[in-house]
Amino acid sequence: MLNVTPAKNGPWTFKLIRTLVAVFSPKMEVVGAENLPDEPVILVGNHAQMYGPIACELYLPDNVYTWCAGQMMELKEVPAYAFEDFWSQKPRCIRWFYRGLSYLIAPLSVLVFNSARTIAVHRDKRILTTFRQTIAALQDGRSVVIFPEHNVPFNHIIHEFQDRFIDLAKLYHRRTGKELSFVPLYIAPDLSKMCLGEPICFHAGEDMEQERTRICARLMDAVTELAQNLPRHRVVPYPNIPKRDYPVSVPGEVEV
Numbered sequence: 001m002l003n004v005t006p007a008k009n010g011p012w013t014f015k016l017i018r019t020l021v022a023v024f025s026p027k028m029e030v031v032g033a034e035n036l037p038d039e040p041v042i043l044v045g046n047h048a049q050m051y052g053p054i055a056c057e058l059y060l061p062d063n064v065y066t067w068c069a070g071q072m073m074e075l076k077e078v079p080a081y082a083f084e085d086f087w088s089q090k091p092r093c094i095r096w097f098y099r100g101l102s103y104l105i106a107p108l109s110v111l112v113f114n115s116a117r118t119i120a121v122h123r124d125k126r127i128l129t130t131f132r133q134t135i136a137a138l139q140d141g142r143s144v145v146i147f148p149e150h151n152v153p154f155n156h157i158i159h160e161f162q163d164r165f166i167d168l169a170k171l172y173h174r175r176t177g178k179e180l181s182f183v184p185l186y187i188a189p190d191l192s193k194m195c196l197g198e199p200i201c202f203h204a205g206e207d208m209e210q211e212r213t214r215i216c217a218r219l220m221d222a223v224t225e226l227a228q229n230l231p232r233h234r235v236v237p238y239p240n241i242p243k244r245d246y247p248v249s250v251p252g253e254v255e256v
Contacts, residue, residue: 010115017112021054026189028059032196035183040138041199042168044219045185046158046227047147048236052187055194056145057116065137066145067165068118070126078106086240119144135171138180145185149238154220156247157186157227159238163216169202179204182215184222188249190233195226 043064045052056066071081079102087098119137121130134144148161169180184197200218203211227235227249234246 011111014111014115017108018057018116022058025054025058026051026192028055028187028189028192028194030059030196031193035196035198036143037181037199039178039181040141040143041181041183042165043143043145043183043185043196044161044165045145045147045194045223046187046236047149047238048187048189049238049240051189051236052147053116055187055189059194060145062117063141064143064145065117065119067121067130067134067147068113068116070120070122070130072109073113073118073120075106075110078109079103082106082109089240131168131171134168135175138168138172139175151239155224156251157224157235157249158220161216161220163212166202166212166215167208169211169215170204170208173202173204182219184219184226186223186226186230187236188227188230188233189236191230193230195230197222197226 043056043060047053048055053066053068056064069081069085071077079099082105083099083102087095087102090098119130119133121127137144146165148163148165149159150162152160154160166182169182172178172180179202181199181201183199186195186197187193188195200215200222202215206214228251230249233249234243235249237246
């Protein structure tokens with residue numbers, strides 16, 4: 001298990017919240033840490049709802065940063081994004097409660113996500129800033145975690161990965177002459193484990209579109225394999241659905 005170093009920066013309120021989250025959230029064992037090379041990498045995994053970002057903040061080394069939705073870091077943007085992303089599938093009769101809650105959590109969200117080891121991700125022209133900050137972090141020796149799932153099912157373990165983040169490897173190679181690697185990551189809160197797979201290296205001399213397709217497919221297959229190599233467990237899916245509907249890791253198994 002990797003050593004956890006408490007946050008040294010940020011306001012005391014963030015340090016208190018981080019400590020409370022560490023106490024009350026599932027403790028995670030990092031499996032496969034030997035797969036992290038000495039060079040900076042992009043770790044790519046399942047979001048596991050809130051568990052993914054929390055696990056990465058608490059249980060990965062201090063030189064690992066996480067891509068975070070920029071809307072969760074801007075006070076005016078939190079309510080709409082939080083409701084749509086977290087609670088829009090709640091029963092209609094109680095959605096009013098979650099709409100109100102989305103406004104209440106806004107100040108807390110801004111505090112936490114701006115104090116944690118995060119890089120803001122934007123879906124508009126500010127994505128250029130996201131990419132510049134990510135490349136700067138990699139050049140500074142920091143690794144970066146990305147959760148690229150979106151709302152299209154891939155299998156019973158994960159949803160499909162968006163693939164444009166792989167362009168970071170092209171930019172990194174242009175800046176440094178080095179070929180960036182992508183490390184698959186699977187987070188299993190039910191087993192209190194986060195598993196790291198073998199790195200997948202970007203090939204700078206190949207066609208970029210083919211590299212996106214190749215690396216994205218290999219990452220999705222690798223994350224699925226990491227999950228299936230673990231004992232049977234409940235999978236925390238990308239959509240925020242009721243826990244009773246969570247799938248199990250055994251393919252085709254029907255819950256009775």
